[in-house]
Amino acid sequence: MPAYNAARTLERTYADIPHDIVDRIILVDDVSRDDTVEVARQLGLDVIIHRQNRGYGGNQKTCYDAALAAGADVVVMLHPDYQYDATRIPDLIAPIQAGDKDLMLGSRFLGDPIAGGMPRWKYVSNRFLTGLENRAFGLHLSEYHTGLRAYSRRLLEAIPYHLNSDDFVFDQELISQVVAAGGLGIGEIGVPTRYFEEASSVGFQRSVVYGLATLRVVARFLLHRIRLRRSPKLTPRPPAA
Ligand SMILES: Nc1nc2c(ncn2[C@@H]2O[C@H](COP(=O)(O)OP(=O)(O)O)[C@@H](O)[C@H]2O)c(=O)[nH]1
Ligand SMILES: [Mg+2]
Numbered sequence: 001m002p003a004y005n006a007a008r009t010l011e012r013t014y015a016d017i018p019h020d021i022v023d024r025i026i027l028v029d030d031v032s033r034d035d036t037v038e039v040a041r042q043l044g045l046d047v048i049i050h051r052q053n054r055g056y057g058g059n060q061k062t063c064y065d066a067a068l069a070a071g072a073d074v075v076v077m078l079h080p081d082y083q084y085d086a087t088r089i090p091d092l093i094a095p096i097q098a099g100d101k102d103l104m105l106g107s108r109f110l111g112d113p114i115a116g117g118m119p120r121w122k123y124v125s126n127r128f129l130t131g132l133e134n135r136a137f138g139l140h141l142s143e144y145h146t147g148l149r150a151y152s153r154r155l156l157e158a159i160p161y162h163l164n165s166d167d168f169v170f171d172q173e174l175i176s177q178v179v180a181a182g183g184l185g186i187g188e189i190g191v192p193t194r195y196f197e198e199a200s201s202v203g204f205q206r207s208v209v210y211g212l213a214t215l216r217v218v219a220r221f222l223l224h225r226i227r228l229r230r231s232p233k234l235t236p237r238p239p240a241a
Pocket of ligand 1: 056
């Protein structure tokens with residue numbers, strides 16, 4: 001769980017995690033201004049604290065490093081803001097456990113995001129970016145912007161995610177890396193949409209920045225694929241000896 005000011009939602013999020021199949025819960029705190037760390041410790045989570053705020057992508061880098069070091073076979077990324085239904089984790093990871101997929105996304109767009117409270121402007125921009133990314137990446141996903149994802153160990157070992165942005169666009173860069181690597185299966189399951197005050201801090205201005213950064217990810221991917229400009233980010237790591 002990449003956490004930033006999640007004290008008010010962490011306990012609820014934690015309670016929904018299926019503890020029979022999740023061996024370990026790692027929370028990385030990105031210098032929250034609330035009691036996220038205290039709540040996480042009370043719940044018995046493995047807490048890692050950033051000394052400086054690094055952003056959402058920088059937070060995930062620490063999360064995945066820690067999960068790989070802990071020996072994880074399957075890694076689930078879950079926002080601690082109770083926006084995503086953690087009870088769906090078994091269904092989310094089943095295709096990875098079966099060896100069929102390496103990346104699984106919990107998609108709100110297989111249901112009705114507007115009925116779940118997604119603001120209309122977020123719905124429209126999500127649809128637009130998703131359409132564009134599908135065409136560029138040659139995929140048929142229903143959304144790219146979810147906060148519930150699962151990865152196989154071999155994916156995280158192959159993808160040079162440390163080279164990615166420390167900001168929100170990290171998530172989009174990672175998907176472009178998975179496509180560029182080839183041979184990694186991508187799938188999705190439907191999850192409910194939940195919007196409420198604590199679940200969403202990203203406003204219009206940051207969303208525009210995020211949208212433009214996503215366009216840059218797509219452009220970089222296309223230039224790399226037609227071999228006009230090679231990107232180190234999109235070059236998989238060699239397997240560990
Ligand atoms: N590390 C870090 N995480 C952040 C920051 N801002 C938001 N987040 C996290 O990023 C995730 C998505 O942010 P959120 O406000 O829920 O976005 P939205 O649900 O898409 O509107 C949440 O889990 C937040 O805790 C930040 O400045 N640093
Ligand atoms: Mg949220």
